[in-house]
Amino acid sequence: MESLIYVGLGGFLGANARYLLTIWADGLMQARWGVFPFGTLVVNLLGSIGLALFATWFAARTGLSPQLRLLVGAGFFGAFTTFSTFANESFSLWKSQGITAFLLNVVLNNGLCLAGVVLGILCGQRLFASAQSL
Numbered sequence: 001m002e003s004l005i006y007v008g009l010g011g012f013l014g015a016n017a018r019y020l021l022t023i024w025a026d027g028l029m030q031a032r033w034g035v036f037p038f039g040t041l042v043v044n045l046l047g048s049i050g051l052a053l054f055a056t057w058f059a060a061r062t063g064l065s066p067q068l069r070l071l072v073g074a075g076f077f078g079a080f081t082t083f084s085t086f087a088n089e090s091f092s093l094w095k096s097q098g099i100t101a102f103l104l105n106v107v108l109n110n111g112l113c114l115a116g117v118v119l120g121i122l123c124g125q126r127l128f129a130s131a132q133s134l
Contacts, residue, residue: 006067010075018043018080035097037089037105040082044109047081048116049123056124 022039029038054072058064086109094102 002067003070006070007075007078010071010073010077011079012075014076014079017076018047018082021046036101037086037093040085040089041105041109041112044081044086045112045116047077048113049120051077051081052117052120053124056121057128060124060128 021043024039025042026037026039030036051073054077058069058073086105090102090105090109093105
């Protein structure tokens with residue numbers, strides 16, 4: 001039961017952060033580049049980098065509570081990123097703007113998020129390996 005509270009609290013914070021960031025990013029980018037799910041792309045990219053960075057940091061430390069991992073990893077980043085919204089927006093793009101917009105969204109989300117994980121791990125290894133030697 002305690003685990004559910006940690007995941008739920010992290011999820012509450014992550015979902016609200018996603019909502020606010022999506023509104024901000026869409027407002028900023030759609031005014032300049034037209035209708036496209038920029039907000040979802042931004043949160044998925046930042047979430048991929050953030051989760052990889054957190055996982056690298058968490059792995060480099062001993063004695064951290066598993067509750068922290070649940071709160072941040074499963075809770076916050078689980079709710080912050082969104083595959084279901086990405087899938088629905090991709091389908092909507094296909095119906096409203098055609099296959100090119102659909103493929104652009106799929107390639108950008110998958111490619112940038114995978115690159116974000118690599119970036120997060122590499123940055124984490126660099127940052128947290130040097131912090132351990134201090």
